[in-house]
Amino acid sequence: MKYIGLILLAWLSIKNQAGQDLYACKNAKISLFSTAPLEDISAVSNSGTSVYNPATGDLAFSVAIRSFQFPKSLMQEHFNENYMESDKYPRASFKGKIQEAIDITKNGSYPVNVAGELDVHGVKQTRTIPGTVVVNNGTVSMSAEFMVKCVDHKIDIPTLVFKHIAETIKMNVSATYMAVKSN
Template sequence: MKYIGVILLVWFATNRSGQDIYICKNAVVTLYSKAPIEDIDARSDRGTSVLNTATGDVAFSVPIGSFKFDNALMQEHFNENYMESDKYPQASFKGRLTSKPDLSKDGSYPITAAGIFEAHGVKKSCTIPGVITITNGVVSLSSEFMVACKDHKIDIPKLVFQNIAETIKIKVTAAYAPYK
């Protein structure tokens, strides 16, 4: 995990000086899927993110094994049978804001980021909506988007297909600190 964070920091640092770089080491990532028998609901607070306000570059990464479920058996199946977290330990997004909001004043700014989302070893181009909020100079970002299991070759056996939705709602929340 730290290795990926260092790579992201180096990548962004080569684009601009450190004064435009913001990092978050404890981004909250949740996933939710409404299902007839039991909803799938998990949370991780181990996401990392880097935001370069000068270039608009943004990146997120979350260890798949860090998602916690209320149901231990569901967590085991998620990691072993569906996400294969030993083989594919991270999910990530690397992209660029399609327009850069004025971050010099407090407010909420709708944004979109275009880039590559990778999960289960499959990279897919996508555009993700979000909101950047500035409160007393503190930069935060939130996003909500859907991921289709089939787009990332996450196989759902026919036996349990009715128990698991074909798309998963992902929410990301990050509060940034300036990179020093």
């Protein structure tokens, strides 16, 4: 886990000008929800990592698939073994750039669009994801809600269980960042 965070930090540091602040989060909350005719499925991970460079708008997220916790252990087992193949594809990630300029020295709520690449189940998709950046007395927080189609990431849902699992999953992401000085 620390290794992935360091990789993200190093990736953005290369793009960062000397002396500027980066913002990092090591406990981003990422939740998923699907509703299907027979059963709703939900899970939460509180161990996503993220790095944000306000000077360039670069943003990166990563989460271990096995970190998602489900209300039922059988759901968690099926999610990891049958659908997400967590041993083969242990992480999901997003690397992109916030399209709007944000003044992190001024309090406010800023609607944004982040264009980049979502990598889930070993399949990369170019996405533009709407979200919100909130600046409050030096604290930077981000949130987003978006949909992921299983078929877009080659996540197979057998027809035998299609009434239990939706073809589209709603994702919610929220992160609160701490400034990290880079030199």
